[in-house]
Amino acid sequence: MSSTSQLALIARRSVSRTFRQPVLVVPVIAFPLILLAVNASGLSSVTELPGFPTKSYINFAIVVCFVQGALFAAISAGTELASDIQTGFTDRLALTPAKRWVVLAGATAGGASIAVFGSVIYLVVGLIFGVEIDTGVVGALVLLALAIYTAIAFAGIGAWLAVATGSPQAVQGMFPLLFVLLFLSTMSLPLDFIQKEWFATIVEWNPLTYLIDGMRGLVIGGWDASTLLPAIAVATGIMFITFTGASRSLRKRVQRT
């Protein structure tokens, strides 16, 4: 059996297992949209500040949904993989000719697929509620592609946590730490609107800032390589580091068992 067929089999199992559990799907869809609704209305008055890049706050805030959805996906993917490790399913897979990257990519496909599903919903809901994408239809498709790429990269975080800890509870326990990063980014305001220098420094060092700004550029700024390329680079970096880490940890775990 080719690696692609192995991947398809493991991914299909992961996707169907994930979508059979509403508790894994509903928060990914509902929570970012609730936060968007609250923030778009609660912070709408900041668009009156001189120099604010858009007159409609929902245009500014919509992209946060994609990153938030990807964070949820990371935890879903990690929880599912950790539960496979806990039940011994991953050990049994290790006895087959399946390669480590196939096991990891396949097992995290469920979490990543929720993010894909969520991204489409965020975009549709956003458009219904008046989001205007400056880069047009092509920009919307690029935005969707970047959101999916980010979700896959974040699934790597979940995979690494899962393999390193082998505990679904430990993976879920990491969620607050990841979620915190979102609030320490340009989620609510552009960098040049952050008055406190120390906070601006944290925001500048936060990789999520570049992902948010890259996606946001497509919505409110027009085509701009200076925001889009760093976003792609950050997502690629996260993907490379986390999947490499997860693969190494999986090798050690399999050797131990």
Place this chain on the structure above:
Amino acid sequence: MISSTLSVSLAVLRRVMIQTIKNPAIIIPSLAFPLVFLIAFAGGLSIVADVPGFSFKGGYTAFQFVFVFTQTAAFGGIFTGYRIAEDYESGFARRLLIAAPHSAGILLGFVLAGLARFFLTGLILWGIALVAGMNVLGSPLEILAMWLLAANVSIASTLWVAGLAFRFQSVDIGSFMQMPVFILLFLAPVYVPLALLTGWLKLAATYNPVTAILTANRGFISGEESKALLAFGLAVGLAALMALWAVRQFHRAHRSVA
């Protein structure tokens, strides 16, 4: 009977507090969340104070601190609810129900534990905010009133999640415990005063009891008392309503053990 109920409550309180102190993983999330919100909102959104029409005597840090403080009170209760659900999953709650001479003390004990956790995290939060230079213009009596109002929120929140924990007896409903509280908190004037809200959120915030609690506490911290009686009335009413719910679920759980 009263002393027996109280001794059960104190035993439950003692157990929860020992678990909390011995296991930092329990206390860290309930402290980390409000702290991050304080940093993110007071630090990152300070420019919101420049929005035309925004006026708050204590400054934006104090404005946001009140929200975070109220959130701490509510989440102190939620994390106590997790404890109850875990006790059911491990079978400890059933043994406790059988062993306690006056089972009503168990519920009281968890409420006290929620309050103790809130007091602990609230105190740390106050310390950090004061060190960070937050303006407190209210009198000591007004600050005490602020604590009392938030304590009512903590009681209401503990009773809400306790009722859920007694009913479902599983930690799987964790997000169902958090979500309504989280939504209720965010459907209030979090970033700007009520007058600056627009659209559906303004409508929701106008009828949300949390709005009155936030407005009163913002009044206390800035020394400009506002809607205090209404806020206390709503907070006590909310706690009473949640007490009815929790007691009902507690008796249901008790009957299933007996």
